[in-house]
Amino acid sequence: MLRFLYVIIMNLFRAPFMITRMRYEADHPEKYSVRQRYELDQRAVQIMCSTGKITAVCYGKENLPKEGGYIMYPNHQGKFDALAIISCHDAPCSVVMDIKKSKSILVREFVDLLDGKRLDKSDVRQAMTIIRETANEVKSGKRYILFPEGGYEINTKNHVAEFKPGSFKCATMSKAPIVPVALIDSYKVFNSLHVMPVTAQVHFLKPVFYEEYKNMKTQEIAQLVKRRIEQEIAQYTA
Numbered sequence: 371m372l373r374f375l376y377v378i379i380m381n382l383f384r385a386p387f388m389i390t391r392m393r394y395e396a397d398h399p400e401k402y403s404v405r406q407r408y409e410l411d412q413r414a415v416q417i418m419c420s421t422g423k424i425t426a427v428c429y430g431k432e433n434l435p436k437e438g439g440y441i442m443y444p445n446h447q448g449k450f451d452a453l454a455i456i457s458c459h460d461a462p463c464s465v466v467m468d469i470k471k472s473k474s475i476l477v478r479e480f481v482d483l484l485d486g487k488r489l490d491k492s493d494v495r496q497a498m499t500i501i502r503e504t505a506n507e508v509k510s511g512k513r514y515i516l517f518p519e520g521g522y523e524i525n526t527k528n529h530v531a532e533f534k535p536g537s538f539k540c541a542t543m544s545k546a547p548i549v550p551v552a553l554i555d556s557y558k559v560f561n562s563l564h565v566m567p568v569t570a571q572v573h574f575l576k577p578v579f580y581e582e583y584k585n586m587k588t589q590e591i592a593q594l595v596k597r598r599i600e601q602e603i604a605q606y607t608a
Contacts, residue, residue, distance in 0.1 A: 396482035408462035428458035430574035444551035450559035463513035505543035535588035
C-alpha cells in the first residue's frame with residue numbers, strides 16, 4: 371500500500387491531464403481505435419512503473435496464439451496483476467473485473483479504455499450474462515484476462531488459491547485457447563511496506579487448446595490450469 375500512495379504522490383502533477391485524457395478517449399471510441407486506447411493504457415502503466423520503481427519482466431510471449439481470440443487465466447496476487455499483463459501483452463486485450471473494484475478513479479478509466487467487463491459476483495444472472503458476452507467476443511477474436519481465483523489475499527507469497535470452475539465457462543462456450551499465466555512476486559508491488567525497486571514476473575505458458583479440454587468438466591480444467599501455473603512458479607521460486 372505504501373508504494374501505491376508513493377506512485378500517486380509522485381504523479382499528482384500529471385494525474386489531472388492523464389485521467390482526463392483517458393476518460394475522453396474511453397468516452398469516444400469512434401475517434402480512437404482499439405489499438406490507440408490500449409496503447410494509452412500501456413503508457414499509463416509505463417509511467418506508474420517508472421515512478422514507482424517497478425519492473426515487469428515477461429516470459430513466454432512466443433506461446434501466445436498468433437491469431438484469433440483467447441482467454442488468459444492468471445493467478446491473482448494484487449492490484450498490479452492486470453497492469454503487469456497489459457504491460458507485457460503487445461496485442462490489445464481486455465479484462466473481466468469485479469464490478470465493485472472497477473469504479474474507483476483511474477481504475478474506471480483503465481477498464482473503460484479496454485472495453486472491459488464488470489462482473490457482479492452477487493448477481494448470478496448478471497454474472498452469466500457477462501460470461502456469455504465475453505465468450506461471444508472471444509469467438510470474434512478478442513483477447514481477455516480473467517482471474518479464476520476471483521480475488522486475492524493481501525500477501526500471497528506466490529501461493530495460488532483454488533480456481534473457481536465457473537470461470538472456465540467462458541472458455542468452454544467460446545471453444546477458444548486457454549492461456550495460463552503465472553504471476554510471480556506481483557504481490558510485492560502494492561502490498562509491500564517499502565518503496566525499494568521491485569520486479570514482478572509475467573509468464574505466458576503454452577496454451578491449452580479446445581481439443582485438449584473439450585471432454586473435460588470445468589472443475590478438471592480449473593485443476594489443470596492451476597497445476598501448470600503452480601509448476602511454473604515452483605521453477606522460479608524454489
